[in-house]
Amino acid sequence: EAGVAQSPRYKIIEKRQSVAFWCNPISGHATLYWYQQILGQGPKLLIQFQNNGVVDDSQLPKDRFSAERLKGVDSTLKIQPAKLEDSAVYLCASSLEFGRGEQYFGPGTRLTVT
């Protein structure tokens, strides 16, 4: 089966610019996650979707970050405007089961904000 796809793999932008990341989960996986992984730290959950509804976005900086999952399949994560501290790897994951299921991760997008 095809894995979780993410694009782009790398992105360099200047602060105050905007950027968008795309994720295509494994077919049939209802749950989709976006994580932020800062160098030297574990992934931090930004937002979790169940189909096209948001289950948890308590750690999403909503003044600058937004995410959507139209039609319950692909998802985009946007940052506008970017700050230096947003430099991180953004990981997308999907799972078949809600809560207790294994998560399948994409390769991530490495964002550098200069």
Next chain:
Amino acid sequence: AQSVTQLDSHVSVSEGTPVLLRCNYSSSYSPSLFWYVQHPNKGLQLLLKYTSAATLVKGINGFEAEFKKSETSFHLTKPSAHMSDAAEYFCVVSTDTNAGKSTFGDGTTLTVKP
């Protein structure tokens, strides 16, 4: 609330010697516990998971972990380290309550010396 503490940020072993990566968790609900591995420039991959069945869980590549409720621990072990085991390891706690949220530890970097 839930949390994960990986007790060692770095572990160094010699090839052929045992590996022990320690993880303690806190959860208000009956948890599921996971270990993921992240090789440099690669995506996160599931090593093993505990979801309230057998307390001793076997995973891929010879790794295993034991769920100890009384100690709130889920330590990862391997009898004999291989050079290819050098990577970052993450312990994760999740439940199907609390919005099915997953919480990652900060990771343990495993170095394997020849």
